Amino acid sequence: MASNRIGRINEELQRELAGLLRNLKDPRVQATMISVTRVEATPDLRYAKVFVSFLDAARAPEAMKGLKSASGYLRRELGAALQLRYTPELQWQEDDSITRGAHMLELLGSLNIPKDDEDADTEA
Numbered sequence: 001m002a003s004n005r006i007g008r009i010n011e012e013l014q015r016e017l018a019g020l021l022r023n024l025k026d027p028r029v030q031a032t033m034i035s036v037t038r039v040e041a042t043p044d045l046r047y048a049k050v051f052v053s054f055l056d057a058a059r060a061p062e063a064m065k066g067l068k069s070a071s072g073y074l075r076r077e078l079g080a081a082l083q084l085r086y087t088p089e090l091q092w093q094e095d096d097s098i099t100r101g102a103h104m105l106e107l108l109g110s111l112n113i114p115k116d117d118e119d120a121d122t123e124a
């Protein structure tokens with residue numbers, strides 16, 4: 001039951017952070033589109049690892065610096081919005097799962113595997 005609660009809190013943190021990132025005034029953060037892909041909070045809610053992906057990978061290092069700089073502000077806003085006993089400390093991590101997924105699709109597409117309907121034509 002506790003893991004279900006943490007899951008709901010993770011979703012709520014993700015939703016709130018996505019909204020707050022749009023309002024940040026830091027030019028490093030505004031320079032690229034940022035998506036919060038997932039949030040993993042510890043069971044005691046002291047820390048939350050925030051996974052983000054960037055539309056422009058070239059600007060990712062500067063945007064990460066901007067996010068780390070804005071962590072205090074974002075944490076305070078989260079505390080006001082979510083009414084939790086403890087507002088987790090945010091730890092930012094770049095998520096490359098979208099890039100890896102696109103690479104895997106490219107690899108699968110390059111395989112020369114006949115489709116099911118092509119197999120049926122050769123058997124008949």
